[in-house]
Each structure stands twice: as structure tokens, then as C-alpha cells.
Amino acid sequence: MVQKNVTKERYEGMERKELNVIGIGPGKPEGMTLEAKAALDESSVIVGYPVYLSLLPAEYNTKEKIATGMTKEMERCRIALETADQGKTVSLVCSGDAGVYGMAGPVLSLADTFPEVNIRILPGVTAATAGAAVLGAPLMHDFAVISMSDRLTPFEKIRKRLLLAAEADFVMVLYNPESKGREGYLRKACDILSEVVPENRPAAYVRCIGREEEEAWTGTLSELREKQVDMFTTVFIGNSTTRCQNGRLITERGYQRKERL
Amino acid sequence: MVQKNVTKERYEGMERKELNVIGIGPGKPEGMTLEAKAALDESSVIVGYPVYLSLLPAEYNTKEKIATGMTKEMERCRIALETADQGKTVSLVCSGDAGVYGMAGPVLSLADTFPEVNIRILPGVTAATAGAAVLGAPLMHDFAVISMSDRLTPFEKIRKRLLLAAEADFVMVLYNPESKGREGYLRKACDILSEVVPENRPAAYVRCIGREEEEAWTGTLSELREKQVDMFTTVFIGNSTTRCQNGRLITERGYQRKERL
Numbered sequence: 001m002v003q004k005n006v007t008k009e010r011y012e013g014m015e016r017k018e019l020n021v022i023g024i025g026p027g028k029p030e031g032m033t034l035e036a037k038a039a040l041d042e043s044s045v046i047v048g049y050p051v052y053l054s055l056l057p058a059e060y061n062t063k064e065k066i067a068t069g070m071t072k073e074m075e076r077c078r079i080a081l082e083t084a085d086q087g088k089t090v091s092l093v094c095s096g097d098a099g100v101y102g103m104a105g106p107v108l109s110l111a112d113t114f115p116e117v118n119i120r121i122l123p124g125v126t127a128a129t130a131g132a133a134v135l136g137a138p139l140m141h142d143f144a145v146i147s148m149s150d151r152l153t154p155f156e157k158i159r160k161r162l163l164l165a166a167e168a169d170f171v172m173v174l175y176n177p178e179s180k181g182r183e184g185y186l187r188k189a190c191d192i193l194s195e196v197v198p199e200n201r202p203a204a205y206v207r208c209i210g211r212e213e214e215e216a217w218t219g220t221l222s223e224l225r226e227k228q229v230d231m232f233t234t235v236f237i238g239n240s241t242t243r244c245q246n247g248r249l250i251t252e253r254g255y256q257r258k259e260r261l
Numbered sequence: 262m263v264q265k266n267v268t269k270e271r272y273e274g275m276e277r278k279e280l281n282v283i284g285i286g287p288g289k290p291e292g293m294t295l296e297a298k299a300a301l302d303e304s305s306v307i308v309g310y311p312v313y314l315s316l317l318p319a320e321y322n323t324k325e326k327i328a329t330g331m332t333k334e335m336e337r338c339r340i341a342l343e344t345a346d347q348g349k350t351v352s353l354v355c356s357g358d359a360g361v362y363g364m365a366g367p368v369l370s371l372a373d374t375f376p377e378v379n380i381r382i383l384p385g386v387t388a389a390t391a392g393a394a395v396l397g398a399p400l401m402h403d404f405a406v407i408s409m410s411d412r413l414t415p416f417e418k419i420r421k422r423l424l425l426a427a428e429a430d431f432v433m434v435l436y437n438p439e440s441k442g443r444e445g446y447l448r449k450a451c452d453i454l455s456e457v458v459p460e461n462r463p464a465a466y467v468r469c470i471g472r473e474e475e476e477a478w479t480g481t482l483s484e485l486r487e488k489q490v491d492m493f494t495t496v497f498i499g500n501s502t503t504r505c506q507n508g509r510l511i512t513e514r515g516y517q518r519k520e521r522l
Binding site: 002003023025028029030031032033034035037038097098099100101102104105106107108109111112121122123124125126129130132133134136137138139140141142143144145146147151152153157160161164165167168169170215216217245246247248250251252253 | 404507
């Protein structure tokens with residue numbers, strides 16, 4: 001099926017019953033896109049997890065806000081759709097990109113129940129690329145993004161993906177490496193990767209990307225194994241060409257060395 | 262090595278000899294972040310490939326612009342660094358995210374030669390997530406980003422990564438699927454994937470994401486094999502749970518079906 005100008009036809013001239021699913025980037029408000037800001041400006045209601053709502057600039061304090069709990073994703077999507085269906089322009093906000101382990105999927109899976117609501121997905125900067133920018137340039141070559149959360153995925157599947165990604169020599173980005181109730185998962189990931197990857201492989205993490213409390217760490221896979229991290233941390237494991245130069249992580253672009261001469 | 266507040270310390274109070282490496286998002290200017298716009302506003306010189314320079318809003322027409330050819334990446338990076346080293350605030354612009362197969366790596370690899378230049382990497386929305394937003398929600402679960410360009414990578418390595426990514430059941434995003442001189446590469450990729458993935462697996466592409474000529478296609482892996490695409494196209498191949506619903510591509514978030522009940 002070919003669709004021309006999906007963005008334009010789907011979005012223009014819609015003023016009511018509109019739900020914007022917005023990724024606001026990983027941290028500071030300046031990390032959101034101009035179109036995300038415009039969509040928030042036009043919205044009368046903003047729905048989200050309390051932490052994400054608190055990251056929004058003060059200028060949105062006058063808007064109606066609806067906060068729902070962490071594990072209530074489907075309820076949050078339903079509330080956002082129901083509110084839009086009442087004839088309001090609603091923004092559902094996620095950190096990072098709404099399409100990467102975010103609310104875009106759950107919202108669209110409920111779309112048939114709310115056929116009159118125009119759903120717009122607005123992409124944002126995801127933690128993989130925002131964290132990469134803090135660290136240097138680790139994503140200069142093919143990479144895999146893997147969530148360590150086994151809340152919705154069997155751990156055996158996660159283990160298999162880690163091993164195959166290492167065998168494929170992908171740079172790896174681990175989302176949700178640990179959380180309350182999942183302590184020790186980063187150590188488990190490092191132990192699995194050690195089956196394929198040398199222990200001196202460059203590794204890194206960034207915590208609270210773009211926020212006041214931002215913290216970046218670079219080291220090796222074996223050092224990473226001893227680190228304690230949390231759900232606000234994004235972890236990077238280099239490929240066979242990743243190196244650390246003046247505290248910055250750089251992955252070669254294939255034959256880059258040759259090209260540089 | 263632990264670094265606190267990298268973003269803040271590295272960037273604040275710097276007015277001269279500054280090079281911003283900026284991902285402006287995949288298409289329209291509204292897709293850039295607020296911080297990217299602020300950095301462009303502060304720059305006196307903008308360096309980039311001619312097509313990317315032409316995507317910038319008219320408000321930047323008064324800035325000094327330096328355009329370099331497509332395959333002259335290292336030259337472009339050197340010019341940007343040299344110009345900054347002369348005491349100017351320079352922005353080097355890339356489409357998408359500068360850290361994903363972009364200019365961040367080449368610039369940082371030359372950083373030692375220009376020790377006085379303060380290099381800032383500003384992330385942008387990359388084609389994987391911008392294309393995903395057009396298509397629906399294909400990146401709800403673990404994914405791999407693979408470039409089909411064998412200009413800097415042996416094709417055997419690309420083949421191996423495609424096969425292992427398929428075996429790992431990653432959603433796949435293919436960058437640079439074809440170009441002049443690399444005709445038939447998408448067909449080659451589909452043939453390789455067919456060794457592991459069923460031919461009715463949902464697949465899609467988006468061409469010229471966010472631009473006037475944007476075009477999205479959804480179908481199956483075997484239909485994708487017959488398509489002709491170009492370097493402005495981003496290709497998606499679903500994982501085992503990806504489905505097409507009302508023309509939108511949605512990947513399940515693990516046990517989502519269970520949660521929805």
C-alpha cells in the first residue's frame with residue numbers, strides 16, 4: 001500500500017479530537033523538537049507519567065494535566081484517547097521517543113475503539129542517540145537497542161538477543177538496565193556478553209541525560225559489571241572498533257582509518 | 262572515568278572557537294530540537310552537504326554557508342574545525358542525528374588537531390524513529406539499525422549482521438538501502454533475510470521523511486524485494502510480532518496482548 005504525504009494529509013486541518021503522542025526527548029525541555037513544542041502549545045490537555053509532566057517547562061503549568069502511575073500504560077493511553085474523543089486536543093507525553101518502547105504502540109492498538117480521534121505520533125530524540133552525543137560518537141556504525149526489562153519479555157529472549165548482537169559485532173545500547181525489583185540485571189547482561197565480547201571492550205553509561213544531575217561514565221565491560229545503575233541510565237557497549245579517546249567513545253565508520261589518510 | 266554534568270561543564274560560557282555538530286532531523290525544519298535551533302541562531306558559519314543546507318529555514322540565509330561534496334566528509338569536518346579554530350562559532354549540519362553514521366565520529370577523530378575548539382554534539386531525531394512515527398509503532402521492541410552501504414564496510418559483514426539480527430528477532434531498520442552504484446542492494450538484503458524470515462513478514466519503507474515528497478509504503482518482505490528505493494529511503498522489517506493494522510505497522514510490546522485484557 002502506497003501513501004503519499006502521510007504526514008501532511010493525516011495532520012493538516014485537524015483541530016478537534018486530536019491526540020498527539022509526543023516524545024519530549026530524554027531530559028531538558030530544549031531537547032524537544034519544534035513540532036513537539038507547537039503541538040504542546042496547541043493542546044488543552046497534557047497526559048503523562050508524573051515525572052515526565054514535571055520535566056515540562058513552566059509555560060505549560062496553565063494547561064489541564066492528567067497524571068497516571070508508572071505501570072498503568074494502557075489506562076493512560078485510554079484516558080488520553082477518551083479525553084481527545086470528547087473534542088479536545090490532547091498531548092500524551094513520553095520521555096525520549098514515543099515510538100521506542102513508548103506509548104505509540106499501545107495508543108495505536110486502541111485506535112479502532114476511537115475511530116474519530118486523529119492520532120499523530122511525533123518523534124523525539126531517543127536515549128540511544130542523546131546518550132551517544134554525551135559520550136562522543138559510539139553509534140557511527142550498525143547498532144542494536146535492547147531493553148533489559150523482563151516485565152513483558154522472557155529473560156531467555158533477552159539473553160539470546162545479547163549473544164546474537166555481540167556475535168554480529170553491533171554496538172549495543174541497553175535501555176532499562178536495572179530498576180527496583182530488577183537489581184543485578186546489568187551484571188547478568190555483562191556476564192552473558194562476556195561469553196562473546198572481550199572484557200576490555202569499551203563500555204559506558206549515561207544517567208539522567210540532559211538533566212541537572214547528568215552523569216557519564218566510560219570504562220570497560222569488566223568494569224561495567226561492577227556498576228550499580230537504575231532505570232534512568234542508558235548503557236553502551238562498543239563494537240570491535242570502538243575506542244576511548246580523551247574520555248570520549250568513538251566507533252570507527254568501517255574503513256574510516258583508510259579514508260583519513 | 263566518571264564525569265558529572267558533562268553537558269553543562271563542556272558547553273557553558275563558551276562563546277568562541279565553538280563547533281556545534283548538529284543533527285537537524287530527517288526532513289522539515291520543525292523536526293529539529295529547540296537546542297539545535299538555538300545553536301544555529303548563535304552560529305556565524307554553517308557548514309554542510311548542499312542538500313542539508315537547502316533544508317534549513319530561510320531565516321539562516323544571512324549566515325555564511327560552506328558547502329562540500331557528498332563523499333568529502335573528512336574535508337568537511339576539517340573545514341568546520343579550521344573555521345571554528347579561527348575564532349568563529351560554527352555549526353556543522355547533518356540530516357537526522359549527527360551521531361548515527363554521521364559527522365560526529367569524523368569530527369571527534371580530528372579533535373586532537375584542534376585542541377582549542379570546543380566541540381558540542383547536538384543529537385537529533387534519526388530516520389529510524391522519524392520513519393517509525395510515520396508508519397505507526399514498529400519500534401516498540403528491541404531493534405537493530407543496519408546500513409546497507411558497503412562503501413566503508415565489507416558486504417560479508419553486512420550479510421552476517423542481517424542474518425544474526427533476523428535470528429535474534431530484532432525489528433530491523435535499513436539505512437542507505439540503495440544508491441547510484443548500489444542498485445539491487447535492497448533485493449540482496451531481502452534475499453538474505455528470506456533465509457530466516459518468512460516472506461509474509463510485514464515490511465515497510467518511508468522515503469523523504471517529513472518532506473513535501475514524503476512517501477510511505479507497507480507490505481510484506483517478498484513485496485519489498487520487488488521495490489526500487491534510493492538513498493533517501495529508510496526500510497523497516499518487522500519482528501515476529503509486528504502486524505499491519507489499518508495501514509499502520511505495530512510491533513507488540515512483549516506480553517502486550519496479555520496486558521490489554
